[in-house]
Amino acid sequence: MSNAKSLEELEQKQDFIRRHIGPSPAQVSDMLSALEVSSVQELIDQTVPASIRLEQPLTVGESRTEVETLSYLKSVASKNKVFKSYIGQGYHPTNVPHVILRNVLENPGWYTAYTPYQPEIAQGRLESLLNFQTMTLDLTGLDLASASLLDESTAAAEAMGLAKRVSKAKKANAFFIADDVHTQTIDVVTTRAEQFGFEIIVGKAEDAVNHDIFGALFQYPTTSGEVVDITDLIAGVQSKKAIACVAADIMSLLLLKAPGKLGADVVLGSAQRFGVPMGYGGPHAAFFATRDAYKRSLPGRIIGVSKDRLGNDALRMAMQTREQHIRRDKANSNICTAQVLLANMAAFYAVYHGPQGLKTIAQRIHRFADILASGLKAKGIALKHSTWFDTLTVVSDSKNDVTARAIAKGVNFATNHDGEYSISVSETTTRADVAELFDIILGEGHGLSVDAIAADVEANGSESIPASLVRDDEVLTHPNFNSYHSETDMLRYIKRLESKDLSLNHSMISLGSCTMKLNATAEMIPITWPEFANLHPFCPLDQAEGYQIMIGELHDWLINITGYDAVSLQPNSGAQGEYAGLIAIRKYHESRGDAHRNVCLIPSSAHGTNPASAQMASMKIVVVNCDKNGNVDMADLKAKAEEVSENLSCIMITYPSTHGVYEETIREICDIIHEHGGQVYMDGANMNAQVGVTSPGFIGSDVSHLNLHKTFCIPHGGGGPGVGPIGVKSHLAPFMPNHSVINVPGTNIGNGAVSAAPYGSAAILPISWAYITMMGSEGLKQATEMAIVNANYLTHELSKHFPILYRGRNNRVAHECIVDLRPLKELSGITEMDVAKRLQDYGFHSPTMSFPVAGTLMIEPTESESKGEIDRFIEAMVSIKGEIEKVISGEWSIENNPLVFAPHTQGDVLGNEWDRAYDRFYAAFPVPAVAKNKFWPTVTRIDDVYGDRNLVCSCPAVETYRD
Numbered sequence: 001m002s003n004a005k006s007l008e009e010l011e012q013k014q015d016f017i018r019r020h021i022g023p024s025p026a027q028v029s030d031m032l033s034a035l036e037v038s039s040v041q042e043l044i045d046q047t048v049p050a051s052i053r054l055e056q057p058l059t060v061g062e063s064r065t066e067v068e069t070l071s072y073l074k075s076v077a078s079k080n081k082v083f084k085s086y087i088g089q090g091y092h093p094t095n096v097p098h099v100i101l102r103n104v105l106e107n108p109g110w111y112t113a114y115t116p117y118q119p120e121i122a123q124g125r126l127e128s129l130l131n132f133q134t135m136t137l138d139l140t141g142l143d144l145a146s147a148s149l150l151d152e153s154t155a156a157a158e159a160m161g162l163a164k165r166v167s168k169a170k171k172a173n174a175f176f177i178a179d180d181v182h183t184q185t186i187d188v189v190t191t192r193a194e195q196f197g198f199e200i201i202v203g204k205a206e207d208a209v210n211h212d213i214f215g216a217l218f219q220y221p222t223t224s225g226e227v228v229d230i231t232d233l234i235a236g237v238q239s240k241k242a243i244a245c246v247a248a249d250i251m252s253l254l255l256l257k258a259p260g261k262l263g264a265d266v267v268l269g270s271a272q273r274f275g276v277p278m279g280y281g282g283p284h285a286a287f288f289a290t291r292d293a294y295k296r297s298l299p300g301r302i303i304g305v306s307k308d309r310l311g312n313d314a315l316r317m318a319m320q321t322r323e324q325h326i327r328r329d330k331a332n333s334n335i336c337t338a339q340v341l342l343a344n345m346a347a348f349y350a351v352y353h354g355p356q357g358l359k360t361i362a363q364r365i366h367r368f369a370d371i372l373a374s375g376l377k378a379k380g381i382a383l384k385h386s387t388w389f390d391t392l393t394v395v396s397d398s399k400n401d402v403t404a405r406a407i408a409k410g411v412n413f414a415t416n417h418d419g420e421y422s423i424s425v426s427e428t429t430t431r432a433d434v435a436e437l438f439d440i441i442l443g444e445g446h447g448l449s450v451d452a453i454a455a456d457v458e459a460n461g462s463e464s465i466p467a468s469l470v471r472d473d474e475v476l477t478h479p480n481f482n483s484y485h486s487e488t489d490m491l492r493y494i495k496r497l498e499s500k501d502l503s504l505n506h507s508m509i510s511l512g513s514c515t516m517k518l519n520a521t522a523e524m525i526p527i528t529w530p531e532f533a534n535l536h537p538f539c540p541l542d543q544a545e546g547y548q549i550m551i552g553e554l555h556d557w558l559i560n561i562t563g564y565d566a567v568s569l570q571p572n573s574g575a576q577g578e579y580a581g582l583i584a585i586r587k588y589h590e591s592r593g594d595a596h597r598n599v600c601l602i603p604s605s606a607h608g609t610n611p612a613s614a615q616m617a618s619m620k621i622v623v624v625n626c627d628k629n630g631n632v633d634m635a636d637l638k639a640k641a642e643e644v645s646e647n648l649s650c651i652m653i654t655y656p657s658t659h660g661v662y663e664e665t666i667r668e669i670c671d672i673i674h675e676h677g678g679q680v681y682m683d684g685a686n687m688n689a690q691v692g693v694t695s696p697g698f699i700g701s702d703v704s705h706l707n708l709h710k711t712f713c714i715p716h717g718g719g720g721p722g723v724g725p726i727g728v729k730s731h732l733a734p735f736m737p738n739h740s741v742i743n744v745p746g747t748n749i750g751n752g753a754v755s756a757a758p759y760g761s762a763a764i765l766p767i768s769w770a771y772i773t774m775m776g777s778e779g780l781k782q783a784t785e786m787a788i789v790n791a792n793y794l795t796h797e798l799s800k801h802f803p804i805l806y807r808g809r810n811n812r813v814a815h816e817c818i819v820d821l822r823p824l825k826e827l828s829g830i831t832e833m834d835v836a837k838r839l840q841d842y843g844f845h846s847p848t849m850s851f852p853v854a855g856t857l858m859i860e861p862t863e864s865e866s867k868g869e870i871d872r873f874i875e876a877m878v879s880i881k882g883e884i885e886k887v888i889s890g891e892w893s894i895e896n897n898p899l900v901f902a903p904h905t906q907g908d909v910l911g912n913e914w915d916r917a918y919d920r921f922y923a924a925f926p927v928p929a930v931a932k933n934k935f936w937p938t939v940t941r942i943d944d945v946y947g948d949r950n951l952v953c954s955c956p957a958v959e960t961y962r963d
């Protein structure tokens, strides 16, 4: 650097890199000496095969400071025009209660948690998800609800899948969709059906009974706003032994009869308008409910009530091993990451407003629709329907004039149906807005007075909801929805739940494969800017210029980082990305007359979503063995590829492998597959060990998904949101998802959608955008290198006490390692579960347990953890090993030791009785470091078997609270 000013600038720019990367330079050199290497480069040379190392650095730009980044992004965001949205069609403006905005959405205690796989330290979000399920059950009128799916349209596709599994119309292969279902839902369900080989029939709702179907989908109210009594339609479908599914508007359900009470078998929809910003399409949670009889077929996760060791109520994910993607190709769906943070926001919205508050909001919305309708009718404007909740559709010759006037006033209507336009009013609509709507539709000087019409509507009542459909039962009667209506009470309720959960703001969460790295505050700031948060996904493109710029830049950077030619940002989780990628592969083969190529090779070590996704793309799965070093067994691969050669569609392979090593043979694997005419799908969940060092495209893969919620800093939100973009080589680019409402540039017209919104969960893309901007090419590469340093240091230290299952070249691991607990278990009877639970007493979340190998822990420290934190984790593991040795030596019996009683709650260690072989203080404070930052699990070990035998998926009855 030639002058002081630029040196200063350089230091500033490096500022974010050194904050993102945990270890200080001194700590790095300590770790390098422990590893007996003289530089980071030497370790990388030992670890990453030379044949896959990038020759050129990334070109995503130089790192920029936090201040620079946010100020540039603000200027980009300000190019978005935030119009008043009356577009509806599944997305509505909402007032996010500020107490929820700040204390949930903007609070790392909530957004940095992981999926509640360790329920004893996740009771807070489990309670909130149980509230979500209870709310779903009350509003839908069904018996069994799950805790959030990805969006309304994919939930509808899941409903179709469930219908096929449970329908007694076994011979039927068609699914009916009423033509007044939201356009994007028809699109997504059609994509899914095509892959499953189902026929889709779209027609007038009344026609459903005239077809041989296994299920049907209705919208309630319809996309154009009509409120139809669907009782007979449902009965008609069921008379054919088919399953009746209803996509419902959550707000309308406060006033309308529950679809479950009208006979529906499945009810689903979006919970967005319960206090979650539209965000140009997402993320939002979908709700899903069905009959108890179908519980084994339910997609996604269910939170259930069980007991802990002391008999207290305790929550957990129910039927965990049976209902999740863990069932691989037998799974009900490939759902892994869902939308927990957003489901929690919606549940809190219901808790905050309570049944009365919600009803008031719904009535107000409905009244505004009535006022609008009444004024328009008085002026001779013809409405398409005579019933409505919040949406009016006008059949009009002057549609173009009206929409032009609307646009001029900064207002959007839904205009995507020929010859008509629709207006959906929302929670944010005011009387002044209604007056403006009259001006737009009628032209100024219409002479209508909103106040006068309102008084009239008030006096005469409304018939816009048919009497037979007026809701007459109580909802949300549980105390959780009736106790926290002051802000003080609400604040404390949110805090109380937050305190029960261990998140990244407490300690490292070293879940292998999940990359729980820093979610920097500066990355999170933009997501709640109104310019990003308040856009409707179907607004005209020229209002979303800021989004297009940000998405365009991110898109180009991801192309650079992955070495692919094109990227789609539509999939809203990694598993959805897998699905989109497999569709592209399938369509590519079809385009070449190779429709018969349907075999997918999957190594036995693969993540469960891989086979679950392949199954959804109707592929035949052939498992490839791994050798004793955890690598793909090359002989077996060659033999299997040979065997299925003619029908080979693709391989799905994770790199570095799920065993945490850079397989040397990866290029050869790609070549073998290509020689047999197959495609390579490289699961990109482990991209944190590739960015800037190598890339899937460079290695020779054809398509990958990335998990922006792993490698690119989107927080896990306690189990979602996620973004799972796919990158593809040019030959697959024509087969990427498009969207039937908003055309996605660069994809073929006619390609179906995989998500409800054209850019999936657009609102959280600024997080990854900001990460890449602030790190720059150099910082991203450093992050990968430090992830490798941290993992190897941790491996080196732990290997003094535990066997490490797999290693790569020079005895190194990639960005994670697998500790084998089986030998200790053999000697002591102490299980990996005991170790995982005991780690909670030490203030740590367990690493990934029993994946990809049973009886092991897979540990991924990421680059964001300092050596100090890693050392504390190592200290905990070593101390736990000492405890196991005391069991082996007989000092403690297998029935009475701190491992089998773990985790310890305050009630447990302070109770009047104490008959343990170890003392109370030791139970809770086994090493001095714990005392400085004690985290108390709030329940003792949870009984999984009891919970599954007695499935309860709504808030426990009031009586149990009184106990």
Ligand SMILES: *Cc1c(COP(=O)(O)O)cnc(C)c1O
Residues within 6 Å of the ligand: 335, 336, 337, 513, 514, 573, 574, 575, 576, 607, 609, 610, 654, 658, 683, 685, 686, 707, 722, 724
């Ligand atoms: C996380 C993960 C997935 C699934 O991603 P989701 O976003 O949870 O759907 C797939 N493969 C691997 C190896 C993963 O670690």
